[in-house]
Amino acid sequence: MRIEFEQGVPSKADLADLLAQWRAVTIPAKMKYAWMLAVRVRWSTYAAATRDLEQPFQDLNHDEVADLLDKGHAPARRCEAAQLDDVRAYDQAMVQMLQLWDDEEPLTIDHLHAAHRTMMDLRFDNGIENDDWPLGAFKTKPTAAGAAYTMAECAHPAVVPALMDEIVCRANVRVAAMLRSPGQFDPSWAIAALHYELIAIQPYADGNHRIAIWLDNWMCMAAGYPPLVIHENRYDEYLRALSAMKSFALPDDPQVDLPTVRQMAISAIDIQPLRDFYALRLAESLAFSTAIAGGHAVALIDGGHAAELEHDLGGPP
Secondary structure (H helix, E strand, O other): OOOOOOOOOOOHHHHHHHHHHHHOOOOOHHHHHHHHHHHHHHHHHHHHOOOOOOOOOOOOOHHHHHHHHHHOOOOOOOOOHHHHHHHHHHHHHHHHHHHHHHHOOOOOHHHHHHHHHHHHHHHHOOOOOOOOOOOOOOOOOOOEOOHHHOOOEOOOOOOHHHHHHHHHHHHHHHHHHHHHOOOOOOHHHHHHHHHHHHHHHOOOOOOHHHHHHHHHHHHHHHOOOOOOOOOHHHHHHHHHHHHHOOOOOOOOOOOOOHHHHHHHHHHHOOOHHHHHHHHHHHHHHHHHHHHHHOOOOOOOOOOOOHHHHHHHOOOOO
16 A cells, blocks of 8 residues: 655645544454554564664564564574564563553653663663663763764753753643644654654663654654554664754753753754654554554555565454
């Protein structure tokens, strides 16, 4: 299945139409587990691609991830234990997100810390964690984002808690607005802004991209959209979207007031490339989930994955 848009990228109106179609259907009970397994597999496979920005982790294929999550079967071929641990950890974080969505709770800093610890904990079994690399807590030392996504210095640890409080509050307000007026607020803009704000600040010593992707899915589900089902082959496209945005450097001075920091960020970036990336991914997810609710096994817009989705659904309907 392939969807065409007049401008090549879904507009707010296009997404509103797809949302209406999604809300008009109900996923049959027999399909719910298969649908969520498909989401979990794609989330885990894509999130794992952020494990190393220079050498993306893509060694486990779709079927291997599905067997690991659905049946607990490790691949027959030899794989690094760290790879399997990463997939399990990402899946556990997805479960935490689903519980948060099911409880209809607003997002809090504690939820972010819990997800961070879940996704990163298995990587620190060898005792690497220390005061410089805390788990489930904000960074304690200054950091700078790498050249791979063309950003410079990140927020000083002293201002991170206040900045993150603002980001979480703003995210909850935007979710509430989307729930009050479905289709009136551009969800892809909200997701892109939330994602970029966190990446620019780099609140954690490690795992910021994974937390940002976790937040993307939280916002989708909290606002009444299906979770994103981004295939790992979209990872380079994601990096290009980040690179296409104007970069800026947050001041490495804890004395700089927050309004100044906000104004610097707002005036120096162009969110459109990332907005367009998420608009396409959200359109895919809406079409994907609506089709499954209708009892159809379909491929994602990018094509070439029909066999994978048939695997997710246990065969053709």
